[in-house]
Amino acid sequence: MKLIDLNPLIPNKIEQTVDVPKKQPSASDFSFYRKLGRTDLMVSCLGLGGGKRISSEDTLYAFDRGINYFFYSSDLHHHLYSSMGDALRKLCGRGSSSREKVVLATVTYMVKSPEAIVASLLDQFIDLKMDYIDVFFWGWIDTGNEAAFKNCLSASNDLRGPNSVYQRTIERMFETSERMKKMGIVRYIGASFHSLDLAHQWLNSPLLDVIMVRHNVAHRTAQTKVFAKLDSQDPQRPGIVTFKTCGMGSYLWEAPPVLPASCWIPSCPDLYRYSLSQNNVDIALAGWTERKHIDEAIAGIEKGPLTPEELDYFDLYGDLHRQRLKKEEIPRHRLIYHS
Amino acid sequence: MDPNLDFMVMTHSTIKQQTDTQVTLSQLSTVTDQKLVEYLRYSYRFSELTALAEAADLVVKLCQHYRIDVSDEECQVVGDRFRLEHNLLEVSATIQWLKEQRITLSDWSEGIKLKLLEQKLKEHLFGASVDAHYISHRQEYQKVALSQILVFDYDTALDIKQSLLAGTKSFCTLALEHSKDKQTYANGGFLGIIYLSQLASEVQKAIINQPVGTIIAPIQTTFGYRIFRIEKWFPIEFKDFIREEILETLWQSWRKEHKNSKLSEI
Numbered sequence: 043m044k045l046i047d048l049n050p051l052i053p054n055k056i057e058q059t060v061d062v063p064k065k066q067p068s069a070s071d072f073s074f075y076r077k078l079g080r081t082d083l084m085v086s087c088l089g090l091g092g093g094k095r096i097s098s099e100d101t102l103y104a105f106d107r108g109i110n111y112f113f114y115s116s117d118l119h120h121h122l123y124s125s126m127g128d129a130l131r132k133l134c135g136r137g138s139s140s141r142e143k144v145v146l147a148t149v150t151y152m153v154k155s156p157e158a159i160v161a162s163l164l165d166q167f168i169d170l171k172m173d174y175i176d177v178f179f180w181g182w183i184d185t186g187n188e189a190a191f192k193n194c195l196s197a198s199n200d201l202r203g204p205n206s207v208y209q210r211t212i213e214r215m216f217e218t219s220e221r222m223k224k225m226g227i228v229r230y231i232g233a234s235f236h237s238l239d240l241a242h243q244w245l246n247s248p249l250l251d252v253i254m255v256r257h258n259v260a261h262r263t264a265q266t267k268v269f270a271k272l273d274s275q276d277p278q279r280p281g282i283v284t285f286k287t288c289g290m291g292s293y294l295w296e297a298p299p300v301l302p303a304s305c306w307i308p309s310c311p312d313l314y315r316y317s318l319s320q321n322n323v324d325i326a327l328a329g330w331t332e333r334k335h336i337d338e339a340i341a342g343i344e345k346g347p348l349t350p351e352e353l354d355y356f357d358l359y360g361d362l363h364r365q366r367l368k369k370e371e372i373p374r375h376r377l378i379y380h381s
Numbered sequence: 382m383d384p385n386l387d388f389m390v391m392t393h394s395t396i397k398q399q400t401d402t403q404v405t406l407s408q409l410s411t412v413t414d415q416k417l418v419e420y421l422r423y424s425y426r427f428s429e430l431t432a433l434a435e436a437a438d439l440v441v442k443l444c445q446h447y448r449i450d451v452s453d454e455e456c457q458v459v460g461d462r463f464r465l466e467h468n469l470l471e472v473s474a475t476i477q478w479l480k481e482q483r484i485t486l487s488d489w490s491e492g493i494k495l496k497l498l499e500q501k502l503k504e505h506l507f508g509a510s511v512d513a514h515y516i517s518h519r520q521e522y523q524k525v526a527l528s529q530i531l532v533f534d535y536d537t538a539l540d541i542k543q544s545l546l547a548g549t550k551s552f553c554t555l556a557l558e559h560s561k562d563k564q565t566y567a568n569g570g571f572l573g574i575i576y577l578s579q580l581a582s583e584v585q586k587a588i589i590n591q592p593v594g595t596i597i598a599p600i601q602t603t604f605g606y607r608i609f610r611i612e613k614w615f616p617i618e619f620k621d622f623i624r625e626e627i628l629e630t631l632w633q634s635w636r637k638e639h640k641n642s643k644l645s646e647i
């Protein structure tokens with residue numbers, strides 16, 4: 043053994059691993075990149091989910107345009123997500139020079155107990171040939187699977203960070219790497235809630251780092267049950283991701299029948315802006331299918347947050363989509379017209 | 382002579398009688414390796430240390446058998462970490478520390494290597510099974526803080542439960558008034574933080590998934606009727622020190638089991 047003078051010990055904190063973003067849109071009050079809640083992850087405010095079969099070429103295009111948050115499923119609807127697989131293997135696979143520039147979120151919908159996690163993780167590691175996952179999500183959390191979710195969430199501390207019991211198990215099956223050793227196989231835990239009451243219940247859990255909820259102009263309950271319950275100044279608040287921003291079941295970018303003529307019909311990028319204009323929302327997850335959508339979304343974000351008047355109009359627009367008002371009940375002073 | 386030392390020497394008359402008055406106490410404490418061995422013999426610690434030395438020898442032989450090795454780099458990392466943690470940053474401080482330990486740099490390196498070999502051996506023999514057992518039996522690692530009151534008859538147990546539910550008396554007060562359990566009586570009924578698996582199955586079943594503050598009662602056990610209160614649930618987590626304890630236990634059992642085995646039979 044060699045003896046040389048040593049420097050004092052500096053607290054061992056995992057470095058910020060997402061590189062300084064290459065793109066910083068201008069003329070916007072939106073911060074295109076933001077810290078994802080209490081995590082150390084810097085994420086683009088628009089994320090790309092693969093559930094609409096986006097191609098790998100277009101996924102790489104999104105990355106080139108500055109999108110760094112990617113959401114992927116290895117079990118439910120894998121046949122849809124798999125078309126972005128090649129891109130994620132290129133960006134996040136072993137030896138990739140881009141890995142630290144990407145925030146990879148994966149989800150499992152099938153695992154119902156901590157015992158079954160290993161199989162799901164192994165599937166994901168074999169599928170994407172990667173070293174680690176940034177955010178591992180429990181998917182589709184509803185009252186029907188609440189007990190299983192609680193049980194699974196109890197394994198958070200065994201999943202997160204380096205040298206976890208699940209990491210050692212995966213290493214024995216999948217071979218380790220320096221990156222895996224350093225980062226662990228999973229950095230943070232997330233949950234995608236379909237029940238907003240459950241999302242509210244788990245908001246302050248130390249076992250949960252990122253919360254994903256459905257939110258759009260027509261379904262705004264998350265604003266009161268989730269977003270409003272968080273303190274935007276609290277560095278320990280969980281990260282918030284919204285999905286179904288452009289509609290669930292209906293196409294919100296299409297005018298509701300009762301909308302007066304010449305009124306503003308929000309585009310998908312406007313609908314992302316609506317979600318991102320809410321307090322504490324970090325990411326609006328998008329289901330783009332082609333690169334034109336990516337360009338439009340980024341251009342939309344560059345317009346910045348909606349004004350209070352615009353937000354009020356969008357609320358009304360959402361209510362009209364839900365048929366909450368008859369044509370004669372529409373308060374004209376809240377309407378915004380676009381030529 | 383240092384006046385303080387002079388005082389010490391004066392007060393320790395027995396030492397003074399046996400030694401040259403010109404010799405300092407620090408000089409008196411110089412012990413050769415030979416004397417150290419003698420001390421261990423007559424203080425009855427020789428067998429204990431012999432067992433440790435045998436265990437170390439076994440580790441080395443088993444590592445050779447399983448082709449487990451430790452690199453110089455691994456030793457260096459552990460050595461540097463030790464120096465950082467013990468504020469031995471400068472070479473001179475480390476050399477002084479080695480001197481105080483009466484070992485050379487080479488001895489220290491060998492010691493580190495042996496510890497690493499032992500860790501790797503335990504990992505090789507039991508690591509996978511320990512992790513797999515944990516993943517498959519996580520509930521057994523669930524910890525809970527419990528309080529309890531033990532009484533001999535059912536009616537008293539029911540009365541205590543009613544008092545607790547009505548909030549007329551605290552758990553601690555009732556434990557001090559009624560509990561027949563010597564261990565927890567003095568602590569106002571606090572049983573401690575225990576693994577769920579340490580509890581009798583009927584107690585486990587009764588408390589699992591119950592929220593903090595729940596009164597569980599009365600449960601009949603061998604010694605009487607018990608009233609429990611759940612004070613706190615702890616998240617299940619496989620902390621390193623717990624894992625190391627399990628690996629050590631398995632290693633000790635393995636050694637006993639294979640005491641008379643030949644290497645070729647292992």
